Amino acid sequence: MGSKALFFFVLFSLSALSFSAFAENEEDPGLVMNFYKDTCPQAEDIITEQVKLLYKRHKNTAFSWLRNIFHDCAVESCDASLLLDSTRRSLSEKETDRSFGLRNFRYLDTIKEAVERECPEVVSCSDILVLSARDGIVALGGPYIPLKTGRRDGRRSRADVLEQYLPDHNESISVVLERFGAMGINTPGVVALLGAHSVGRTHCVKLVHRLYPEVDPEINPDHIEHMLHKCPDPIPDPKAVQYVRNDRGTPMKLDNNYYRNILDNKGLLIVDHQLAHDKRTKPYVKKMAKSQDYFFKEFGKAITILSENNPLTGTKGEIRKQCNVANKHH
């Protein structure tokens, strides 16, 4: 290389270097701890306070905060696309079969309104969704998991690709491990995340295929009577709210009782049952059944990875004014 060429090469590399440093450090810091410390210092406290207030009045809203982080973040990105309503042109994620039973979205609106009163148009719905999950996990007796912020909101719902990302209730463990693996979540992480089924409920529509026309012989006979009592009809009336609690023992607590249940063949969904019997996942199920600490440790790691899946940061996306509709552009 001639000295002139070398000079330009060095100049070029230096400018490329400083440009990328600028782009990374100043324009788009990506996800960071306490992203709103300068722009809305009270944001995280307001969210935590609202979560506590709402949880006191509506205990089951915490199940929804926990389920939301899976249904939003696992579908391409944590971008609050889950919260968008259908438009005339497109069906929303909320209204698909995989989202069956998702509820309590109005309480996220309550949190968003409280944050907007303090700092209008600063804090994203996706960060509110993620932080309400963090604080909801604590309300349910789970671990405190420090999570980063700085996510921005997507502009469109992704109902059309949902099924490529969210496993169905009867999916094989191979597919489940593959889907979570694509996000960087390993086998113990998957086992820990499904521990979320230690709280909340499952509607009979997702269970009757294990009860009728014949009872699935793999279900613990002691549990069958209860399930049949809760789901008496082979075709449940869609308007009657018929369901079975995921964990009869401690239905309101995020704890490792789930693992004892599934080892005891009391798992409700096929995936829950398989988790305790597949040779890849069973060792971790046993370990988590014995140690709540181990469950919490793996759960914390997996929730962190899930919460950082493909975020929109910097100038991508927008800060939605209202969580159920994208902002209008003029």
Ligand code: HEM
């Ligand atoms: C293979 C993956 C998963 C499948 C197939 C699955 C499927 C389901 C189904 C069918 C229900 C019952 C919904 C109803 O009838 O109302 C449910 C409930 C629930 N799921 Fe999952 N889930 C999975 C993973 C997760 C993960 C990773 C989380 C959170 C980290 C989670 C959190 C919850 C919660 C909290 C509920 C109870 C919701 C309520 O009571 O409102 N699930 N899930």
Ligand SMILES: *[C@@H]1O[C@H](CO)[C@@H](O)[C@H](O)[C@H]1NC(C)=O
């Ligand atoms: C899973 O259940 C759905 C109904 O919810 C059914 O259409 C589908 O065929 C089932 N898949 C498998 C692999 O059994």
